[in-house]
Amino acid sequence: MREIKAADISAAVARMCMSANTKLPEDVRRKFEEGFANETTEAGKEIFRQLLENADLSFETKLPLCQDCGLAIFYVELGEDVFVPGGVNKAITEGMVAGYKDGYLRKSSCDPLSRKNTGDNTPAIIHIDFVPGDKLKISYMAKGGGSENMSRVTMLAPSQGWEGIKKFVVNRVAEAGPNPCPPVILGIGIGGTFEQAPKIAKKALLRKLDDTHPDPKIAEMEAELLTAVNKLGIGPMGLGGSYTCLGVKIAIAPCHIASLPLAVNVQCHSARHEEVEF
């Protein structure tokens, strides 16, 4: 067994929360630069200009990129030969709480009925997968409420197939319009069960915007959806233009013979995520 100290995990998670909220990922930044150069509308171009300036200012001042620092989502790949005295969940939660406090990040978690803020952004939302070996990898995503509210899960009939999937995704983005802070990024979960589809959809948002899916068939589907969504002309912040979506990331999982679950997790342009490995 390899022992990893809980305090080391907490410290790394705290740093990661603060860093991800003030440093736009390079792949997202490159897309903003591309959009600024190529967007067809002046209003859309101006949005990209502001977003690039915002990213520079955030990095320089450590004011968060967006005031919605999100609920804190963690994807953990925990080696079966790793032992964390005190527990991984607690270590991650304590790191998140410290990072949100010390980084002056907004605490956005509340009781769903009384709406009372939990005060420290708890609970951290932690998904753990056990993997062979003695390594530990933790990915963090700051997920804002505005884009999350525009996300949907549906249970299609198998007969609806790819055409049904495409129609649902395009209609979802059209209906969301300016609300989720376009240009958006789409995590699409196809298959699995009712709870699995959105889980794989969200995890797909950790992929780099400029990567290519290893399965050529799925890569083609991603490209087709991206083109279809961008034809909507919603544009940056809904002001019109060719950049409605910066990337489509599809994840698939086997499903029941009766079902075709589909999840569309909408991410805003401020796609904040980082990872750390032990």
Add this chain to the structure above:
Amino acid sequence: MPTYSLNTPLTDQDIDKLRSGDVVLLNGIIYTGRDAAHKRICDLLDKGEPLPFDLKGASIYYVGPSPAPPGRPIGSAGPTTSYRMDAYAPRLHALGLKATIGKGKRSDEVKAAMREHKAVYFGATGGAGALLSKCITASKVIAFDELGPEAVRELTVKDFPLLVINDAFGGELYAKPKLDD
């Protein structure tokens, strides 16, 4: 694109000249309020109790800022999505609210209230909270402190950059999605 520099409180004359697509640099005092604060404000109205600020000519910014680090008046402070306040906005417009600031679509009821009571809806750039905070020179909590980021704050803004999304004459700036069917 016409650009106006306006001071709060806004007047009917200010609203009359604005059209969707205009750029406005807003100056003066504005108030923050989002989901929980709107509920509290409407609860006060139901009970006939005084509000934390005068609605006449007021501008409400839909924002829950991040905490102010030392040496700054406020943290990151970009707009939140406005439709969640649609349930409350018509009532507030009827009582003199002249402008709301947020991002995203408004309901037909809110648009009708803006036409009826001479008011506008401004868009600020979502996800540019660090940049927008530069235009906020002072901030103080004036009500519902216990709501944390959702408390009502009085902000002093200087050249706060806004776009008129919905004007008081039925104009709308947002692009209509192009769907085949």
